[in-house]
Amino acid sequence: MDPGLSPFRPGVPVPIESFVGRQHEIEYLHRMAMASTHGRLKVGFVAGEPGIGKSSLVQFVRSRCEQEDDMTGCHVFLGGARDLNGMMRKICNQLLKESINQPWHEKVREFFGNHIRKVGAFGVILELNLEDQDFSTMVNNFGLYIQDFIKKTDKQGLLLILDDVNGLANLEEVAHWFKSTVDELSISYSGICLCILVVGLEERRKALIQNQQSLARVFDLLDINPWTEEETREFYESTFTSAGARISSEGLESLVQYAGGLPVFAHQLGESVWHVAQECMVQELEIDKHTVLRGIVNGTEIIGRRFLDRQVFDTIRSEKYRSILKKMMSDKPIFHFRRSEIIKNLTSGEIRVFDNFLQRMKNLGVLTQDPSVRGGYRFLNLLYSLYCFSYASRI
Ligand SMILES: Nc1ncnc2c1ncn2[C@@H]1O[C@H](COP(=O)(O)OP(=O)(O)OP(=O)(O)O)[C@@H](O)[C@H]1O
Ligand SMILES: [Mg+2]
Secondary structure: OOHHHOOOOOOOOOOHHHOOOOHHHHHHHHHHHHHHHOOOOEEEEEEOOOOOOHHHHHHHHHHHHHHHHOOEEEEEEOOOOOOHHHHHHHHHHHHHHHHOOOOOHHHHHHHHHHHEEEEOOOOOEEEEOOOHHHHHHHHHOHHHHHHHHHHHHOOOOEEEEEEOOOOOOOOHHHHHHHHHHHHHHHHHOOOOOEEEEEEEOHHHHHHHHHHOOOHHHHOEEEEOOOOOHHHHHHHHHHHHHHOOOEEOHHHHHHHHHHHOOOHHHHHHHHHHHHHHHHHOOOHHHEEOHHHHHHHHHHHHHHHHHHHOOHHHHHHHOOHHHHHHHHHHHOOOOOOEEEHHHHHOOOOHHHHHHHHHHHHHHHHOOOEEEEOOOOOEEEEOOHHHHHHHHHHHOOO
């Protein structure tokens, strides 16, 4: 095995050929895109917690729409955009960039006229040289511009993916823009072959709706859940097999348990197991449970350092919370709990420390109180819970 050839991809959207599961979600989004090719405007919100596989899913659907349905897609990452003009700048630049190898590239160049400049060491990257005022005009006339763009492509429709909308979602102007743009597209541009997929955390969808209540009706919502155990198993089996390795069934079950259905976690654990197996020069690429457990320990360490905020990382690993964490969840991960259930197993000294732990975790945004359950708490995302479990089970 070559460590440089790890088949896992922690932290980056998965390539189409390594995509696993999500059959129902693929069908749902594909149906929306198909409807848009018949002139029915579709606007969806793909919600889910960090690392659950939102970007990978929409990328997969895009590829299917392009291959099977003669659509064109554009995947815009909006992270870093601070306002509507910044958002439009990213959308236009991406439309231009993704047109480069397409037959309609020349038409797109004409569309932007002499506002295109070449950037990068070899001048191979194209970027728009437009003023804020120009983007503002596009923001206000989005329907006109996007309809014109779709016509230029000569395709059945456009799948426009607005990913990482998180930073923008709290802005009132963005919520109002979505609402008025969707209204305008449906009324003045009825028959437009456009499917817009907005991608972000569920709390951001709620933030958008809070700023513009009617948006709740505008978005078709797709909430991405953790992989089922079956999907996680399939992921590990197919990924190890694709690299010529085999994993023992005991090892596989451990990985499935620790990954907890969170793809980003699954990839990192898989990669660490891969490296341990490589170091041990595992014979005939058979990975046993012992190798898997060592990989899980290493993977947990990497996940903590890579994906957790420093303060969260230090707090979870603080010496004073050790015994509590161990009692709380060394057998299985828990996502929500009641205080009363936990303190049953704690000493009176530990109970005081536990209350301090709860407060600190709340302040850091790791835990939140569950208003529907007396003394109920839940982890804000799966990554926190899985990390605590994985860490607790080895201390
Ligand atoms: N269906 C899948 N099959 C295989 N790997 C996947 C799948 N979905 C996601 N992954 C992997 O999981 C990790 C997280 O995926 P992705 O970046 O798509 O998640 P995300 O929800 O967009 O995350 P973020 O909230 O950080 O943007 C990546 O390493 C990706 O390769
Ligand atoms: Mg993403």
